[in-house]
Amino acid sequence: MRKIERKNLVDAIEKMIIDANMNLDLKMVIRLKLAMEKENSPVAKSILSEIIENQDIARDQSIPMCQDTGVAVFFVDIGNQIFLDFNLEDAINESVRNAYNNGYLRKSVVNHPLERKNTMDNTPAIIHIKQVISDNICVLMAAKGAGSENMSAMKMLTPSAGRQGIIDFVLKTVIDAGGRACPPIIIGLGIGGNFEKVTEIAKEAIFRDLDDQAINPIDRALEIDLLEQVNNLDIGPMGLKGNTTCIAVKVNSYPCHIASLPVAVNIQCHAARHKEIILRGELI
Amino acid sequence: MIRLNLPLTDEVRISLNAGDQLLLTGYLYTGRDAAHKLMVESIQAKQPLPMPIQGESIYYTGPTPAKPGFVIGSCGPTSSYRMDVYSIPLMEKGLKVMIGKGPRSDEFIQSLIKNQAVYLVTTGGIGALLSKRVKKMEIIAFPHLQSEAIYRLFVEDFPVIVAYDSKGNVLFSK
Ligand code: SF4
Numbered sequence: 175m176r177k178i179e180r181k182n183l184v185d186a187i188e189k190m191i192i193d194a195n196m197n198l199d200l201k202m203v204i205r206l207k208l209a210m211e212k213e214n215s216p217v218a219k220s221i222l223s224e225i226i227e228n229q230d231i232a233r234d235q236s237i238p239m240c241q242d243t244g245v246a247v248f249f250v251d252i253g254n255q256i257f258l259d260f261n262l263e264d265a266i267n268e269s270v271r272n273a274y275n276n277g278y279l280r281k282s283v284v285n286h287p288l289e290r291k292n293t294m295d296n297t298p299a300i301i302h303i304k305q306v307i308s309d310n311i312c313v314l315m316a317a318k319g320a321g322s323e324n325m326s327a328m329k330m331l332t333p334s335a336g337r338q339g340i341i342d343f344v345l346k347t348v349i350d351a352g353g354r355a356c357p358p359i360i361i362g363l364g365i366g367g368n369f370e371k372v373t374e375i376a377k378e379a380i381f382r383d384l385d386d387q388a389i390n391p392i393d394r395a396l397e398i399d400l401l402e403q404v405n406n407l408d409i410g411p412m413g414l415k416g417n418t419t420c421i422a423v424k425v426n427s428y429p430c431h432i433a434s435l436p437v438a439v440n441i442q443c444h445a446a447r448h449k450e451i452i453l454r455g456e457l458i
Numbered sequence: 459m460i461r462l463n464l465p466l467t468d469e470v471r472i473s474l475n476a477g478d479q480l481l482l483t484g485y486l487y488t489g490r491d492a493a494h495k496l497m498v499e500s501i502q503a504k505q506p507l508p509m510p511i512q513g514e515s516i517y518y519t520g521p522t523p524a525k526p527g528f529v530i531g532s533c534g535p536t537s538s539y540r541m542d543v544y545s546i547p548l549m550e551k552g553l554k555v556m557i558g559k560g561p562r563s564d565e566f567i568q569s570l571i572k573n574q575a576v577y578l579v580t581t582g583g584i585g586a587l588l589s590k591r592v593k594k595m596e597i598i599a600f601p602h603l604q605s606e607a608i609y610r611l612f613v614e615d616f617p618v619i620v621a622y623d624s625k626g627n628v629l630f631s632k
């Protein structure tokens with residue numbers, strides 16, 4: 175068994191939240207640069223160049239790349255060999271509180287959807303915890319802004335809608351989102367499971383490494399076809415036309431009921447603030 | 459890129475065309491959902507607005523807190539469509555320039571044409587870059603709203619694109 179001290183975990187997660195907000199994934203930066211080279215529209219080119227310059231400034235000056243520093247979302251895989259003598263969710267919320275205060279991040283969480291009082295420390299975070307076979311804790315975190323989250327959608331299709339039904343739903347969601355989701359976007363597509371599972375796997379999809387490709391050939395073919403079809407929509411950066419609407423499509427699937435075909439599209443804006451850390455603790 | 463001073467004169471504003479790329483210098487007011495709601499409540503209650511808006515410009519942003527030694531935190535635009543219902547009474551009171559991101563409603567466009575106002579967009583998610591173009595920031599109203607309060611910003615070479623011109627031409631796809 176290995177034990178992780180609460181303070182070590184709280185501090186490491188605080189650091190990752192601040193880091194995610196200031197340092198855009200370099201794989202994303204490369205893809206944005208390649209997209210800029212390929213754009214024909216001058217407006218699209220200048221928007222992509224602003225996005226690239228912005229992340230340089232954020233990195234150099236340690237300031238958030240976007241003012242919507244979002245809701246902190248976590249996927250935590252906790253190994254069966256790990257011993258914790260504290261409540262993991264409470265500890266993560268403490269990290270969030272510390273990061274949003276100490277890192278000069280905007281507090282964007284309200285206490286109740288109708289009462290709408292700011293909680294002043296960006297808690298509570300949204301936390302998904304899963305047990306796995308390992309001797310570590312793997313923490314994935316995203317700062318998820320509302321612009322792209324508000325444009326996400328789910329639908330319970332019938333099995334007869336099939337592959338085309340899924341494609342049509344994705345295209346409709348992206349068209350409706352237009353410039354509001356801050357394209358170029360990453361699309362996380364969940365198919366299968368049930369009402370709540372499908373949205374969870376869609377969210378997990380946007381956490382996948384940009385180079386990662388779906389293993390299942392059916393899912394992979396959807397990733398390829400959807401990327402092409404979305405980029406043919408001429409939505410473009412910030413919805414002002416161009417061929418860079420989407421940087422990547424990630425598809426996650428799950429078995430489902432004989433009578434169901436759940437679909438969920440989670441949209442990630444170009445400010446894709448994701449980080450991963452692995453904590454091992456000490457042998458006990 | 460066309461360099462312009464704020465507030466825009468009637469002549470300059472009316473001559474703008476959808477797709478023009480501008481660099482703005484001058485004063486802007488910030489405001490988003492909560493501040494807009496309060497301003498429109500003032501109009502309905504026949505109370506004065508917290509600042510004169512005749513000919514003025516409002517930028518939809520809720521910045522991050524400024525780090526020590528910085529004028530402002532990250533300050534990119536928020537989605538404008540949520541302000542549509544509030545923008546119409548504000549345009550009736552003389553507001554002429556709105557800056558945000560993303561498309562807006564048909565009712566908004568009708569009111570924009572009627573009032574010869576313009577809707578400008580700046581790139582979402584570039585709040586770090588835009589913060590470097592803000593040279594001064596002062597609070598004007600609703601301090602309890604914190605990042606959502608109304609601030610007056612002095613900006614220099616603030617990059618925007620004309621999304622809807624005063625004739626109702628629209629730059630967005632579709
Ligand atoms: S959608 Fe993303 S990039 Fe755009 S304002 Fe929101 S968090 Fe920032």
